[in-house]
Amino acid sequence: MDSFARRRWPPAEGGGEEGKETDLATLGNLCVDVVLSVPQLPPAPREEREAYMERLAASPPDQKFWEAGGNCNLAFAAARLGLRCSTLGHVGEEIYGKFLLDVLEEEGISVVGMLDNSDSSACQNAYETLLCWVLVDPFQRHGFCSRADFSDEPAFSWIRKLPAETKTAIHHSKILFCNGYAFDELFPDVISSAIDCAIDAGTAVFFDPGPRGKSLLHGTLDEQRALEHSLRLSDVLLLTSDEAESLTNIRNPIQAGQELLKRGIRTKWVVIKMGSKGSIMVTKSAVSSAPSFKIDVVDTVGCGDSFTAAIAFGFLHNLPAVSTLTLANAVGAATATGCGAGRNVAHLDKVLQLLRESNINEDDTPWSELIEASSFCSEVSVLSKTAVNSFSDRLVHVPTCNVVSNLLSMLEAVSERSTVQA
Numbered sequence: 001m002d003s004f005a006r007r008r009w010p011p012a013e014g015g016g017e018e019g020k021e022t023d024l025a026t027l028g029n030l031c032v033d034v035v036l037s038v039p040q041l042p043p044a045p046r047e048e049r050e051a052y053m054e055r056l057a058a059s060p061p062d063q064k065f066w067e068a069g070g071n072c073n074l075a076f077a078a079a080r081l082g083l084r085c086s087t088l089g090h091v092g093e094e095i096y097g098k099f100l101l102d103v104l105e106e107e108g109i110s111v112v113g114m115l116d117n118s119d120s121s122a123c124q125n126a127y128e129t130l131l132c133w134v135l136v137d138p139f140q141r142h143g144f145c146s147r148a149d150f151s152d153e154p155a156f157s158w159i160r161k162l163p164a165e166t167k168t169a170i171h172h173s174k175i176l177f178c179n180g181y182a183f184d185e186l187f188p189d190v191i192s193s194a195i196d197c198a199i200d201a202g203t204a205v206f207f208d209p210g211p212r213g214k215s216l217l218h219g220t221l222d223e224q225r226a227l228e229h230s231l232r233l234s235d236v237l238l239l240t241s242d243e244a245e246s247l248t249n250i251r252n253p254i255q256a257g258q259e260l261l262k263r264g265i266r267t268k269w270v271v272i273k274m275g276s277k278g279s280i281m282v283t284k285s286a287v288s289s290a291p292s293f294k295i296d297v298v299d300t301v302g303c304g305d306s307f308t309a310a311i312a313f314g315f316l317h318n319l320p321a322v323s324t325l326t327l328a329n330a331v332g333a334a335t336a337t338g339c340g341a342g343r344n345v346a347h348l349d350k351v352l353q354l355l356r357e358s359n360i361n362e363d364d365t366p367w368s369e370l371i372e373a374s375s376f377c378s379e380v381s382v383l384s385k386t387a388v389n390s391f392s393d394r395l396v397h398v399p400t401c402n403v404v405s406n407l408l409s410m411l412e413a414v415s416e417r418s419t420v421q422a
Contacts, residue, residue: 019171019172020171020172020173020174020203021084021172022084022085022086022110022169022172022173022174023078023083023084023085023173023174023175023312023316024074024075024078024083024084024085024086024173024174024175024177024309024312025085025086025087025088025169025170025173025175025176025177025203026071026074026075026085026086026087026088026089026176026177026178027071027088027089027176027177027178027182027186027191027194028070028071028088028089028090028114028178028181028182028185028186028191029070029071029089029179029181029182029184029185030070030071030072030087030089030090030091030100030111030129030130031069031070031072031100031129031130031131031132031146032066032067032068032069032096032099032100032129032130032131032132033066033067033068033069033070033131033132033134033341033342034056034061034065034066034067034131034132034133034134035065035066035067035134035136035340036056036061036065036133036134036135036136037136037137037138038135038136038137038143039137039138040137041135041137041141041143042135042143042145046150049145049149049150050149050150052145053133053145053146053147053150056133057131060095060096063099066096066099067340067341067342067343067344068099068100068103068104068342068343069132069134069341069342070130070132070181071087071089071177071179071305072087072100072103072104072109072342073302073305073306073341073342073345074177074305074306074308074309075087075104075107075109076107076109076342076343076345077302077305077306077308077309077310077331077335077345077346078309078312078313079107079108079109080309080345080346080347080348081309081310081313081331081348081351081411081414082313082414082417082418083309083312083313083316084108085108085109085110086109086110086111086112086169086173087104087109087110087111087112088112088114088166088169088170088194089111089112089113089114089185090113090114090115090127090129090130090156090159090185091111091113091129092127092128092129093128094128094129096128096129096131097128097129100129103342103343107343112165112166112169113165114156114159114163114166115159115163127155127156127158130146130147130148130155130185131146131147132144132145132146133145133146146184148184148185154183154184154185154186154187155184155185156185156186157187159186159187159190160187160190161189161190161193162190162193162194162197166194167197170194170197170198170201170203171197171201171203173198173203174203174204174316175203175204175205175206175312175315175316176194176195176198176203176204176205176206177206177207177208177308177312178191178194178195178205178206178207178208178230179207179208179209179210179212180208180209180210180211180212180213180216181210181212183212183216183223183226184212187222188220188222188223188225188226188227189222189226191226191230192225192226192229192230195207195229195230195233195234196233199233199266204235204236204315205230205233205234205235205236205266206234206235206236206237206238206308206311206312206315207230207231207234207236207237207238208237208238208239208304208308209227209230209231209237209239209243209247210243210304211243213227213239213243213246213247214243214246214247217246217247231247231260231263231264232263232264232265232266232267233264233265233266234264234266234267235266235267235268235269235315236267236268236269236270236271236311236315237260237264237267237269237270237271238271238273238304238307238308238311239260239270239271239272239273240272240273240274240275240304241253241256241272241273241274241275244256244257244260244270244272247260248260252370252373252374253272253274253280253370254272254280254282254287254370254371254374254380255373255374256272257270257272257280257281257282257287258270258282258374260282261282261283261284268283268284269281269282269283269311269315269321270282270283271311271325271328273304273307274292274366275292276292276361277291277292277361277366278290278291278292278325278329278361279292279307279325279328279329280325280370280380281321281324281325283321286321286381287379287380287381288320288321288322288325288380288381288382289322289325289367289380289381289382289383290322290325290326290328290329290360290382290383291329291360291361291362291363291382291383292329292333292360292361293329293330293333293354293359293360293361294359294360294361295333295336295337295354295359296337297336297337298336298337298338298339299336299338299339299340300336301340301341302335302340302341302342302344302345303332303333303335303336304332305335305341305345306331306332306334306335306345306346307328307329307331307332308328309331310324310327310328310330310331310332311324311328313327314327314328317410320403321381322381322382322383322398322403323403323406323407325383326355326383326400326403326404326407327351327355327407327411329360330351330354330355330407331346331351332346333354334346334347334350334351334354337350338350348411348414348415348418349415351411352408352411352412352415355404355407355408355411356404356408358385358400358401358404360383360385360400362384362385362386364382364395367380367382367395368395371394371395378394379394379395379396380394380395380396381396381397381398382395382396382397382398383397383398383400383403384397384398384399384400385399385400385401
């Protein structure tokens with residue numbers, strides 16, 4: 001299994017930091033999404049849902065219904081921005097695992113398996129690639145289920161410590177990304193060990209608690225400790241405004257971001273996703289914001305992952321906060337114009353189109369309301385097409401044309417390199 005799951009690709013020329021040939025590594029959350037239309041969503045009772053899932057798994061559906069899911073979304077979006085990516089997680093030897101490895105390889109993303117060699121013989125047959133059944137009823141309502149939903153232990157409970165090869169991969173990466181879904185697969189101690197390994201290696205840590213953040217906050221003692229460990233020691237935190245509120249009990253996202261920053265030991269950026277309003281970044285010295293792009297939304301699945309890929313791009317390229325948020329909003333919006341995630345996440349040409357059009361939602365009202373409700377905030381820089389005085393004297397406008405011009409020059413160079421390599 002190990003030789004099968006670990007595919008490597010050579011580091012790009014001019015690898016940057018010494019010994020760090022990978023820009024972004026993701027921890028866990030490798031799965032295959034099987035998207036099926038069903039007459040009705042699965043029943044609510046746990047035992048009935050589990051039996052329903054087992055019936056689905058008994059005969060694999062046609063491969064046209066399969067898609068790479070979980071952290072693959074982030075890796076795909078990041079790779080399309082020109083970042084060199086690897087995924088760290090478990091992939092089985094069965095048909096779903098082969099599919100996942102083939103898809104990742106096509107996108108130029110390496111995979112490092114997390115089997116401990118001493119246990120590999122016992123695990124090969126017992127643990128297969130994680131499947132997530134994405135069920136859609138006639139009313140377009142979604143239901144999700146996987147075997148991780150029906151166990152009190154993590155899906156890969158046989159991973160008791162961080163494998164040596166995983167540590168090596170983290171050492172060779174500039175960023176390690178982890179989210180709350182990793183807790184469904186790995187023991188809390190393994191996740192904390194990965195973060196500690198990254199810190200020891202000088203690798204930046206990105207953490208997105210996601211919807212699991214609230215349950216982890218009230219979970220087992222180990223889960224609570226690992227969540228706190230992740231929140232305090234990450235360089236970059238990414239949350240929705242609701243998630244930020246659930247972790248701080250503070251409704252105002254700027255204040256919530258400042259509270260998370262205050263609690264953190266290493267935290268440099270707290271990025272708050274505001275949905276259709278845009279996004280905010282809180283640092284120790286400033287607050288920055290960017291409104292969303294006006295688009296016809298087709299599907300929001302994978303938008304958060306795509307958004308994070310652009311935040312990583314901005315972090316690695318030392319972009320100004322407003323520029324980073326603008327790019328992240330554009331990449332997230334590009335994904336929302338398509339259907340589904342996986343290989344359907346944002347392509348660079350669509351991101352470039354949105355930036356060139358610069359059709360952003362210009363409404364100072366939400367930003368002004370946030371500022372007025374936040375007594376600790378001196379001013380907020382916000383992306384704006386029209387650099388006019390706002391009715392809030394603490395709102396500073398950053399010209400869209402300047403931000404977009406700089407982003408286009410960088411991304412067009414990425415596009416040219418991709419064309420030459422192809």
